Amino acid sequence: MSKKIEFHGSDLEKIAEYYQIQKEEITQFGANVNPLGLSEHIKQELAAHLDIISRYPDRNYTSLKNAISRYCGCRPENVVVGNGSTELISLLISQRSAKKALVLGPTYSEYERELSLTGGQLSYYNLKESDNFILDSKDFINSIAEGTDLVIICNPNNPTSSAINQSDMQKIVDYCHAKDIFVMIDETYVEFVPDMATITAVPLTEHYDNLMVIRGVSKFFAAPGLRFGYAATSNRRFLSMLLTHQNPWSLNSIGAFAGELMLQDTEYIEKTRRLIAEQRQKMYQELAKLDTFQVYPAYANFILLRILKKGITSFQVFEAAIREKMMIRDCSSFQSLNGEFVRFCIMLPKDNQRLLSVLQNI
Numbered sequence: 001m002s003k004k005i006e007f008h009g010s011d012l013e014k015i016a017e018y019y020q021i022q023k024e025e026i027t028q029f030g031a032n033v034n035p036l037g038l039s040e041h042i043k044q045e046l047a048a049h050l051d052i053i054s055r056y057p058d059r060n061y062t063s064l065k066n067a068i069s070r071y072c073g074c075r076p077e078n079v080v081v082g083n084g085s086t087e088l089i090s091l092l093i094s095q096r097s098a099k100k101a102l103v104l105g106p107t108y109s110e111y112e113r114e115l116s117l118t119g120g121q122l123s124y125y126n127l128k129e130s131d132n133f134i135l136d137s138k139d140f141i142n143s144i145a146e147g148t149d150l151v152i153i154c155n156p157n158n159p160t161s162s163a164i165n166q167s168d169m170q171k172i173v174d175y176c177h178a179k180d181i182f183v184m185i186d187e188t189y190v191e192f193v194p195d196m197a198t199i200t201a202v203p204l205t206e207h208y209d210n211l212m213v214i215r216g217v218s219k220f221f222a223a224p225g226l227r228f229g230y231a232a233t234s235n236r237r238f239l240s241m242l243l244t245h246q247n248p249w250s251l252n253s254i255g256a257f258a259g260e261l262m263l264q265d266t267e268y269i270e271k272t273r274r275l276i277a278e279q280r281q282k283m284y285q286e287l288a289k290l291d292t293f294q295v296y297p298a299y300a301n302f303i304l305l306r307i308l309k310k311g312i313t314s315f316q317v318f319e320a321a322i323r324e325k326m327m328i329r330d331c332s333s334f335q336s337l338n339g340e341f342v343r344f345c346i347m348l349p350k351d352n353q354r355l356l357s358v359l360q361n362i
């Protein structure tokens with residue numbers, strides 16, 4: 001067995017060098033990015049409008065906010081745009097400067113990193129493996145400690161791929177409203193769920209001002225390099241505080257231009273949803289037949305697996321895949337995932353088949 005070295009999910013260069021593979025040859029099952037790549041329509045429009053770089057973006061992003069409003073069903077005046085959802089997560093956490101934050105885990109590590117910079121207290125409520133990582137919202141609400149002023153939820157959640165439906169989310173937001181607790185919901189993966197209307201919390205922003213929902217185009221529209229994120233909240237006071245602390249033109253003009261077109265690219269949106277739904281179901285069904293893994297119900301474009309076979313570690317499964325030039329995510333760095341877990345995202349059918357063969361031979 002080779003010695004375990006530490007890799008992060010996006011350490012493509014490091015991994016390519018370590019395993020002596022050209023990085024272009026690696027299929028990225030760890031990045032959670034739509035395998036269709038950038039839409040042809042967007043590529044053509046970008047190529048034809050490169051001169052946009054010579055102009056500042058509209059400082060108020062009015063046209064883009066109108067497009068977001070139509071796409072998500074929220075008011076344009078409730079929208080803030082930013083440099084990826086990462087900037088908005090960072091702005092929200094720094095501006096709330098929570099004394100006591102509760103994070104639903106195991107989850108994306110950036111929340112903890114940002115919270116650590118504000119100096120507040122952080123605790124986790126962990127989803128239970130024995131419940132297939134499905135949240136018991138009543139138990140969650142009961143565990144919100146006195147003095148909590150910020151709750152952070154990723155929905156659907158990375159890495160469990162579980163999701164909280166809108167009515168359960170409303171119970172959480174409603175309780176938090178009564179207790180004066182602000183709720184941040186990261187919906188980076190929401191467009192991949194089978195029925196978005198039953199999951200998204202954007203409509204709740206109309207009725208509750210203790211809530212901000214954050215999204216981006218990095219994953220669903222295969223555009224992580226564009227750095228376009230957006231968020232919705234009806235809390236105008238908080239919104240203007242965010243804008244005061246945000247750098248002007250934080251989203252560049254190319255991002256604003258392409259982002260607006262992406263949200264209207266219905267053909268690409270539907271093609272993606274069909275591909276992910278079909279391939280996710282196929283992978284789930286095939287993996288559920290194996291004794292080697294426990295597979296959990298998946299709402300996002302990735303699937304979490306627990307290794308049941310004795311003596312096999314997540315790193316060994318990672319290595320088996322990378323030797324075939326497929327990079328999956330070894331989940332050992334995720335807080336509170338006790339046991340051996342790996343995560344992979346849905347790629348093109350022929351690649352999914354290749355990964356399935358590797359997993360079937362573990």
Ligand SMILES: Cc1ncc(COP(=O)(O)O)c(C=O)c1O
Pocket residue numbers: 083084085086087108154158186188215216217218224227228229
């Ligand atoms: C849950 C979650 N939120 C946010 C991000 C970052 O997204 P963006 O590229 O929009 O900053 C990621 C990236 O992996 C993620 O998994």
